[in-house]
Amino acid sequence: MNAGPAEIFQALADPVRCHILELVAGDERPAGAIVAAVRERAAISQPAVSQHLKVLRDAGLVRVRAEGTRRFYALDRTGLDAAREWLAHLIDPLAAFAQPLDALATEVARGKRARRGANSQESGGDVAKHA
Structure with a gap:
């Protein structure tokens, strides 16, 4: 599922879901182990943990x-990568234009060199004629 930043950050807003992400960050874990670990921290039912897992799945943060x-x-790195990209856009909103602008700068420089080369050839030819 391709969840947008709003769904991803809404899923991350709950401390139980953040704890679940920490549990599965290192390695794949069975649902029963996740339920047991979450229940050690909070008085929560198995169906409630299942609902949290569904929210995380729908947001693209975990896979089953x-x-x-x-x-x-x-x-699931898909959701994390989407969140990272959205945050990076906030930090540097023009980053997406960096590569095309670099390419444009290269072309402008190439054009200036070509014009200078053409002008020096014309000037060199004129000097030889006048001498």
Whole structure:
């Protein structure tokens, strides 16, 4: 799913969901282990943890893999990359234009060199004629 920044940051706004992300950041974990770890920190039911996992999945922050009747969750870099790109845009809103502007600057410099070369050839030819 391609969630936008609003959905991603809304998912990240809940401390339980942030804890779940920390749990799966290192490696894939079974749903039962996630539920147990979350319940050590907060009085929360298994269905509530499942709902938090669904929100994280919908936001593109975790992915799930089924193995028989078990579900394994892992961090999904897609959502994190989208959040990072959005934050980077806030820091440097013109970054997307950097490469095209660099290319334009190169072409402008190339054109100036070509004009200087053409002008010096014309001047050199005129000097030889007048001598």
